[in-house]
Amino acid sequence: MLRQLAVLFILCVSACAAPTPLAPTIAPTASPAPLPTMAPAGATVLPSDFGKTRPTLDANAAPTLPTAAPATTPATVGADAALRPQFSQDLERLQNETRYFIQWDVSDDLGEIHGRQRVHYVNRTGKTLDGIYLRLFANATPGEGGIEIHQIMVGERQADITLSQNDTVAHVAWGEPLEPGRAFEATLDYTIKIPKDAKGRYGDFTQTSWLTTLPTIYPIIPAYDAQGWHLETPPEYGDVVYADSSAYDVVIDAPAEYQVIASGELVQETPQGNRIARRFIAAPMRDFNANLTDVLEKTLAAVDDITVTSWYKPEDAAQGKRALDWAVNALRVYEKRFGPYPFRSLNVVESPTTAGGIEYPGVVTVASNLYRDAGQTSFFEFATAHEVAHQWFYSVVGSDQVNHPWLDEALVQYATTVYFEDRYGLAVAEQIRRDYFEAQYQDGKSQYGNLPAGLPVGAYDENAYSKFVYGKGPLFFQAVRDQIGDDAFFRALQNYYREFKYLNAQPQDLIHAFNQASGQDITPLYLAWIGQ
Numbered sequence: 426m427l428r429q430l431a432v433l434f435i436l437c438v439s440a441c442a443a444p445t446p447l448a449p450t451i452a453p454t455a456s457p458a459p460l461p462t463m464a465p466a467g468a469t470v471l472p473s474d475f476g477k478t479r480p481t482l483d484a485n486a487a488p489t490l491p492t493a494a495p496a497t498t499p500a501t502v503g504a505d506a507a508l509r510p511q512f513s514q515d516l517e518r519l520q521n522e523t524r525y526f527i528q529w530d531v532s533d534d535l536g537e538i539h540g541r542q543r544v545h546y547v548n549r550t551g552k553t554l555d556g557i558y559l560r561l562f563a564n565a566t567p568g569e570g571g572i573e574i575h576q577i578m579v580g581e582r583q584a585d586i587t588l589s590q591n592d593t594v595a596h597v598a599w600g601e602p603l604e605p606g607r608a609f610e611a612t613l614d615y616t617i618k619i620p621k622d623a624k625g626r627y628g629d630f631t632q633t634s635w636l637t638t639l640p641t642i643y644p645i646i647p648a649y650d651a652q653g654w655h656l657e658t659p660p661e662y663g664d665v666v667y668a669d670s671s672a673y674d675v676v677i678d679a680p681a682e683y684q685v686i687a688s689g690e691l692v693q694e695t696p697q698g699n700r701i702a703r704r705f706i707a708a709p710m711r712d713f714n715a716n717l718t719d720v721l722e723k724t725l726a727a728v729d730d731i732t733v734t735s736w737y738k739p740e741d742a743a744q745g746k747r748a749l750d751w752a753v754n755a756l757r758v759y760e761k762r763f764g765p766y767p768f769r770s771l772n773v774v775e776s777p778t779t780a781g782g783i784e785y786p787g788v789v790t791v792a793s794n795l796y797r798d799a800g801q802t803s804f805f806e807f808a809t810a811h812e813v814a815h816q817w818f819y820s821v822v823g824s825d826q827v828n829h830p831w832l833d834e835a836l837v838q839y840a841t842t843v844y845f846e847d848r849y850g851l852a853v854a855e856q857i858r859r860d861y862f863e864a865q866y867q868d869g870k871s872q873y874g875n876l877p878a879g880l881p882v883g884a885y886d887e888n889a890y891s892k893f894v895y896g897k898g899p900l901f902f903q904a905v906r907d908q909i910g911d912d913a914f915f916r917a918l919q920n921y922y923r924e925f926k927y928l929n930a931q932p933q934d935l936i937h938a939f940n941q942a943s944g945q946d947i948t949p950l951y952l953a954w955i956g957q
């Protein structure tokens with residue numbers, strides 16, 4: 426996520442330096458070092474039914490479930506459909522990942538979704554559980570839409586559902602303990618109300634006349650780490666999702682006139698009357714995002730075997746094409762600097778959000794007002810490059826966005842300057858650091874004192890969150906680079922990206938990567954800038 430800025434930064438980009446053409450990306454070799462397994466020893470590895478013909482859902486639980494229409498394309502698709510061919514085996518590296526099978530029937534007016542969802546979860550916590558938790562982020566803004574779960578079936582049993590944290594947490598119990606390594610499978614039946622022209626949470630979950638945005642509105646299992654389950658009530662600002670990389674098989678049945686922009690790969694389209702059921706495979710991904718539109722147009726480009734698509738309002742075509750150019754070049758820079766992007770697709774979507782942009786796996790949204798305001802072109806480019814960088818740090822390498830927001834946001838801010846550095850030269854990157862991060866940080870210091878950049882989102886007010894996490898935080902990375910040199914700095918980030926691919930990293934993992942690559946101890950820098 427990137428907050429809109431109250432002040433305007435005029436970056437000397439196009440006038441000062443011509444974009445440097447980048448060397449073509451070299452195709453990465455397959456099969457990086459094996460990952461530590463996510464499952465405890467002795468865990469049950471279940472046979473994969475992922476990608477096979479969708480099973481019939483429990484008929485008793487939802488007698489109204491429409492009968493599946495005959496498929497127009499073969500029903501069996503690869504579970505690796507979202508991955509570039511050279512990374513097709515990546516899914517196998519995640520043992521016992523959670524699997525979501527979701528069927529959404531979107532009403533004709535796009536106001537409501539009837540959802541049927543099967544969740545297959547293996548207890549990877551190492552502890553016996555009395556149930557599992559689901560996060561219901563559709564309920565995060567009271568009065569603006571929401572989700573109501575009608576029923577959860579576990580086998581033949583109807584589960585007990587206990588809501589808490591302003592209805593953003595559901596505890597699901599079915600009268601039996603779930604031992605480590607054992608599997609649990611639930612079938613959920615729910616209704617989601619989509620709010621019109623919503624204002625809460627940067628308007629990230631809303632129906633407008635030109636785009637309906639559906640972020641993490643389905644029930645999702647939160648991450649479980651050394652602190653246990655993550656059930657925090659999210660503040661009104663900042664990101665909310667902290668979840669494990671999972672496998673998503675999602676069918677969105679919607680009126681035929683709408684295009685669907687979603688995480689992962691569209692693998693099947695089934696027209697039926699005036700509706701189309703579109704099936705997406707998104708794996709391994711830690712969230713699933715979807716957007717519906719009958720207005721946006723698109724332009725696309727190939728970067729090797731990755732398709733980058735920019736979606737924009739017809740009247741913003743010129744800016745939509747610029748967004749494509751920035752996204753393509755950002756992708757190239759980050760692949761070269763941090764490591765390969767593993768997925769086939771990346772979408773950049775003009776959005777009604779009041780944030781500068783918001784990141785999701787395979788999808789980034791960028792605020793429509795940035796497409797509109799010629800005076801904000803530099804920030805528009807910055808926001809686009811920022812959101813694309815989240816594909817590396819948030820989407821592929823996960824982290825706790827609520828308690829350690831600096832770990833992705835400050836790093837992504839710094840990565841964005843690397844985009845400007847590689848494309849326009851050091852002077853432009855230095856100008857951004859000076860005029861942007863340094864100025865924000867100094868401003869923050871004068872208002873709040875010198876707060877650490879490493880606090881949880883909720884420990885700051887919204888303004889301080891922006892000043893310290895997005896202004897001060899990236900200066901830490903510059904300080905590290907200055908101390909250990911370019912070679913060790915980028916090697917550390919490449920190692921971190923490879924080692925924690927599809928996993929969740931903690932702050933000490935990143936510090937360890939810098940220490941290991943440099944042979945130095947950067948802890949004093951960490952304490953000085955990030956604190957905690």
Ligand SMILES: [Zn+2]
Binds near residue numbers: 812834
């Ligand atoms: Zn961000």
